[in-house]
Amino acid sequence: MVDFKKLSDCIDKKQKEFIERLRHAVEIPSVSAEADHRNDIFRMIDWTQHELESLGAKCEQIKNGKQEMPDGTVLDLPPVLFATLGNDKSKKTLCIYGHLDVQPAALSDGWDTDPFKLIEKDGKLFGRGSTDDKGPVMAWINAIQTLQEMKVEIPINIKFVLEGMEESGSVGLDDILIKHKDTFLSDVEFTCISDSYWLGKSKPCLAYGLRGLCYYCIEIAVCQQDLHSGVFGGTVHEGMSDLCWLMSQLIDADGTIKIEGINEQVAPVTDEEIELYKKIDFNIDDYRNDLKAHKLVSDDKVKILMNRWRFPSLSIHGIEGAFAGPGAKTVIPAKVIGKFSLRIVPNMEPKAVDKCVTDYLNKLWSQRKSPNQFKVYPTKGSRPWLADYKNPHYQAGAKAIETVFGTEPDYICEGGSIPVTLTFQELTQKNVMLLPIGACDDMAHSQNEKINITNYMDGTKVLAVYLMELGNCSS
Amino acid sequence: MVDFKKLSDCIDKKQKEFIERLRHAVEIPSVSAEADHRNDIFRMIDWTQHELESLGAKCEQIKNGKQEMPDGTVLDLPPVLFATLGNDKSKKTLCIYGHLDVQPAALSDGWDTDPFKLIEKDGKLFGRGSTDDKGPVMAWINAIQTLQEMKVEIPINIKFVLEGMEESGSVGLDDILIKHKDTFLSDVEFTCISDSYWLGKSKPCLAYGLRGLCYYCIEIAVCQQDLHSGVFGGTVHEGMSDLCWLMSQLIDADGTIKIEGINEQVAPVTDEEIELYKKIDFNIDDYRNDLKAHKLVSDDKVKILMNRWRFPSLSIHGIEGAFAGPGAKTVIPAKVIGKFSLRIVPNMEPKAVDKCVTDYLNKLWSQRKSPNQFKVYPTKGSRPWLADYKNPHYQAGAKAIETVFGTEPDYICEGGSIPVTLTFQELTQKNVMLLPIGACDDMAHSQNEKINITNYMDGTKVLAVYLMELGNCSS
Ligand SMILES: [Zn+2]
Ligand SMILES: [Zn+2]
Ligand SMILES: [Zn+2]
Ligand SMILES: [Zn+2]
Structure with missing residues (x-):
């Protein structure tokens, strides 16, 4: 040596x-x-x-x-x-x-x-x-x-x-x-x-x-072309209203994923893992301060680290087709595509996650009783x-x-x-x-x-x- | 002559x-x-x-x-x-x-x-x-x-x-x-x-x-910079989740404005007005077909015309600061600004509408119990x-x-x-x-x-x- x-x-x-x-x-x-x-x-x-x-x-x-x-x-x-x-x-x-x-x-x-x-x-x-x-x-x-x-x-x-x-x-x-x-x-x-x-x-x-990644699009189509809200507002079922409601049903205020069947797929945490996490040198206050975040979802080191690595998380990224610029535009978008993704962990498999997500959203959609056209689909899936x-x-x-x-x-x-x-x-x-x-x-x-x-x-x-x-x- | x-x-x-x-x-x-x-x-x-x-x-x-x-x-x-x-x-x-x-x-x-x-x-x-x-x-x-x-x-x-x-x-x-x-x-x-x-x-x-127009922004600030959902997803309260929830509370599935005190400001419809509307030459099927909309909020001519001209309507236009492009981006936006507006009619006054909107959203926000920073403000108001x-x-x-x-x-x-x-x-x-x-x-x-x-x-x-x-x- x-x-x-x-x-x-x-x-x-x-x-x-x-x-x-x-x-x-x-x-x-x-x-x-x-x-x-x-x-x-x-x-x-x-x-x-x-x-x-x-x-x-x-x-x-x-x-x-x-x-x-x-x-x-x-x-x-x-x-x-x-x-x-x-x-x-x-x-x-x-x-x-x-x-x-x-x-x-x-x-x-x-x-x-x-x-x-x-x-x-x-x-x-x-x-x-x-x-x-x-x-x-x-x-x-x-x-x-x-x-x-x-x-x-x-x-x-x-x-x-x-x-x-x-x-x-x-x-x-x-x-x-x-x-x-x-x-x-x-x-x-x-x-x-x-x-x-x-x-x-x-x-x-x-x-x-x-972690792996499962990325999804929710499409809501109202009509052929973007509409002016002054001329048409009040006569069509607006897609943004449907989409915001659907996306508001994905996670709770505290970040809990509301999609049925997701949390059940996560491999149980072992005592050995908890010990490994406890040993990790990680200062939660530094982490929060570096982000300049007002508050984290927890003050517990092991919980924060496991939330980053060991548990799935769901993020809503944005909306394609709606107004996204600065200033004020009075558009009723003809079609909007909401984008969100799940970070997945063992033993989650993209296919099983896809099924839970699409079943859940299809169920919500049938409750919504909107006349608009609805589609939900995965765009990519990678395993953990x-x-x-x-x-x-x-x-x-x-x-x-x-x-x-x-x-x-x-x-x-x-x-x-x-x-x-x-x-x-x-x-x-x-x-x-x-x-x-x-x-x-x-x-x-x-x-x-x-x-x-x-x-x-x-x-x-x-x-x-x-x-x-x-x-x-x-x- | x-x-x-x-x-x-x-x-x-x-x-x-x-x-x-x-x-x-x-x-x-x-x-x-x-x-x-x-x-x-x-x-x-x-x-x-x-x-x-x-x-x-x-x-x-x-x-x-x-x-x-x-x-x-x-x-x-x-x-x-x-x-x-x-x-x-x-x-x-x-x-x-x-x-x-x-x-x-x-x-x-x-x-x-x-x-x-x-x-x-x-x-x-x-x-x-x-x-x-x-x-x-x-x-x-x-x-x-x-x-x-x-x-x-x-x-x-x-x-x-x-x-x-x-x-x-x-x-x-x-x-x-x-x-x-x-x-x-x-x-x-x-x-x-x-x-x-x-x-x-x-x-x-x-x-x-x-109709007049009252335009609003809802700002939710999470942290200083956009975050990568893989690295940070699961640790911060995400602004998009708060914003989608707030915006989902603005109107019902059928388009009814849920903001308290708005509908009360609308001048009562008179019988004479209804007669005037009934006489108007307007084909509701042509209107729907021209839009290529799947369904309108009503099949009744007078109701559709009054919804366009005689009643307020609320449209959600989009979100600034979130991902809006095609494809997939795994961002947790640091700050998002939701934009919506109300078309207003007699006897609504922008100031009174502003108060209802901000009171309502402030009340919702206090229910949400999110640690993020929240702001709602009007950007313009014009009278009918x-x-x-x-x-x-x-x-x-x-x-x-x-x-x-x-x-x-x-x-x-x-x-x-x-x-x-x-x-x-x-x-x-x-x-x-x-x-x-x-x-x-x-x-x-x-x-x-x-x-x-x-x-x-x-x-x-x-x-x-x-x-x-x-x-x-x-x-
Ligand atoms: Zn012009
Ligand atoms: Zn002109
Ligand atoms: Zn790189
Ligand atoms: Zn690299």
Whole structure:
């Protein structure tokens, strides 16, 4: 096993070089949502391939299809970058997933500095992608480079799957992974994803669960065209009135889901889980203050965390077809589409949830006795993901964290979905782990995204130790 | 009195010339909502001034102020055109209001022909402004021109108030009218506005009432920034849930307003009114079919017409701050603003309505026990307008219609508001009448706006006879 002190020193000495690497990555504005930047994604992938090849990796760009943009133009999808480092049959193989595209960003959105320059300030590195997900991808490269320069033998084979469309729905990725189930992915023993965040600002963690998502539309059609409320108000049954009533019946004032049959599908909470939740380092007042929310649904830490990860939640997102602008418009919308979704948890299955939701709304609708046309339908469903956090793979992650931070990680879940996690688990049938390196206040997807220099450097150390620990791992 | 047969023949002979006049007007794209066309409004006003001067009118362009557009650019507002024709102290003075600006229009919106060319097809004149409101303004000019060419003495003085911003909220008009209350408007005995439509396609009418409008916002603030439902769903009280519930309590499934104290403010319906409504030529099946509505709130003609004109109605227009686009977005909005309005009728006063609405919602909110921040406030209020349709002024309008069409007009109201109507009534303290010449299917504000050639020509005749009838009118 490599001496950690020596490893840590080597990494610290290279801080400037590692920051330059991230600077280079951030300066390529690889925004996947904007057609103008499509070429920058290709550039970002080429540049990353070059970095990986410098480590001796064998790279392959897997062609993806075409994408039709909302305005009708057709763009080439960026390829998925497959890289292989090491091909020793006696070693196990780790698959690392990351993404090279970023969310849109502009100074005019309220950034304090140019989002596509890496700005160092107060121990933080500001820039779009600094934490999501270019920082973690560069940290993997830093870790491997350091081990190589220390002439340490990495005890595993490493594969990378790096995509350029994550922030736009990972278009094409699942198809490519499915096609490579029996080739590139066939020998994968572990998958590790560093594309999430610590629960707080100081305590590292490992994540073993993600909620799934069931998204629904309720359509109410009144007539052919939008009507002027002055001319027609009082003569038609208005769709907004029906829709508001239906949506008011989804949850109680306290957030309890009123849809029959939903809560019954949730796996019972075990005592062991409660103990695990109790141990988690989480300050509920900080959480509320960060949100600037007036009050949370509970003051109890375990209840709030379980509400985020362990129980389903229902959110009403908005209405398509109604007036949504500023000011006053006196329209009676011809057709409105209410949108809401449920975050689902084990043992909920999207199909069973769909049935409860549509049955419930159909029943409400028949009570309403409105002459309007009504439709309710799911638009997408993804299952929750749950990994065995007692798997030796997690122990390797935990050991790496203990080595670097001197503390056990918290075992947490994420409330949102990272669909590729489930894809890797299902295709490899092996353990998948989420190993975040950024802090909870990194502002991914928001203005002034950053990664702390300490998180970037300690993250590089954790990843390096983790790679070494995997050698002792009998999954 | 002029011989109607002779007048009618004279007008018919000039059909080509009158259509050319309207063609010229339509070809000036005086769109008030679009900065690019601001200069066209000035051109349209200059051209109309020239037409009026050819009739011998004394014209004055009353300077209006500046307008800040949503993008921050500042535009000059077009002047209001005042014209005076005749100054005989022994005659009464009629004030005619009309507008020279139009709604936006483009081929790409779905027009079958260029909206800024007057296209004659199947007895219809298609073009933006053909019926709203260039057609009626040109019909006034046609009428006066014909009487002059027939060497008939017009028994009244005529004043015109023609504006260029009606389709953009009549910016500045009220101020200008108020300033001229004791000068230009001081001797006005009657005001006539031809800027609305028949109730159907064949029966002419006079309108004596307009509903007022009270518009409200309900604001619910949850936290500082929009939240991701995966990460935060289940921990905060969601604003959309509060808002949908509040808005579901505004009206019943059958459209009854649930806000306490509103229905009590409505003036009792008299037997005479019911008789007037019963006589109105209105086919409820045609109305429903034109809307392509699945069902109306009633199958009874009088009930439907009273719901449009004689009773208040409440419409929920939409929500600002929530997700309103196509597709699926998993946002928990930080702050949502629900928008709804009431159309109000005599004897409702905006202030009293505001109090009922805010009291009712405040009471609901205290029942809700939500920790979110709540606010309800009115954004605008306009009073209903009601004229005395037994006034001799209306008899002059009715006689003109009987002379041209051989039938009594229907006496109707409009459900929407034309705020300038109330301004004229309040400033002159004299009778105001709405005398439409276009048909209900003229598609003002929509694609393929038209006026039927018969409506344009018969309208010109009605206006000419009305001008003559006013001579016998002791208001
Ligand atoms: Zn990411
Ligand atoms: Zn992201
Ligand atoms: Zn108009
Ligand atoms: Zn109009």
